Amino acid sequence: IDNMDYDEKNDYYICKNSKxxxxxxIINRKSKTGYKSEITCYTCEECHDCQYKSSCIKENNSKIFLENRTKNLQVSKLFHEKRKENLKRIISPEGCELRMNRSIQAEGALAQVKQNMKFRRFLSRGKENVISECIIVAIAHNISRLHNKIVKNKRGIYLIFVMHKFT
Known part of the structure; x- marks a missing residue:
């Protein structure tokens, strides 16, 4: 799908061979979690004698020979719309700042917990106990950071301050 052109007005894709x-x-699906999605199925008009057929159509252990098969796509339009919106947010200057700030914060926190606090594995078993232990480690890490900021008199200083959030 990413390598094909899409004509929104007439609702069709154009493949590498200009077909x-x-x-x-249209297929309506419902996942195990209850999420409903609408999938649009696209079929190529003519795939016979296409030079890109072997790279375009996957074998997938089909009983039909490759020469007799045509290209089929299943597309969730809502998914692709949301994907484009998220890509715009990620690439925006504000998104770049947030990603940079988050990556620095997450990496540092994980390194501190593993190296300085010597936290390598959970000591308890069971989902609830592991979550509780994780929360205790996070609280200990935050108290340690707060203590260091108080000692160095750096409270209220941020690496990057973002004024507004996404809408």
């Missing part, structure tokens, strides 16, 4: 893939059906 059109038209929508032929």
């Amino acid at each position: 059109k893939l038209f929508a032929n059906k």
Whole structure:
């Protein structure tokens, strides 16, 4: 899908060999968690004698020979729309600042917990006990950071301060 052009007005994809893939059906799916999605199925108009067929169509242990098969796509339009929106947010200057700040904070915290606090593995068993232990380690890490900021008189100083949040 990423390597094909899409015509939103007429709702079809154009493959590498300039053939059109038209929508032929819509499937409504419901996952185990209850999420409902709408999948649009696209089929190529003509795949015979295509030079890109072997790289375009996967074998997938099909009983139909490759020469007789056509390209089929299943696309969730909502998923691709949300993906584009998120990509715009991530690439924006504010998104870059947030990612940089978060990566620095997360890496530092994990390194501190593992190296300085010598926390290598959980001592308890069971989901609730592990979550409790993780919370205790996080509180200990935050108290240690607060103590160091108080000692160095650096309270209220941030690496990068972002004024507003995403809308």
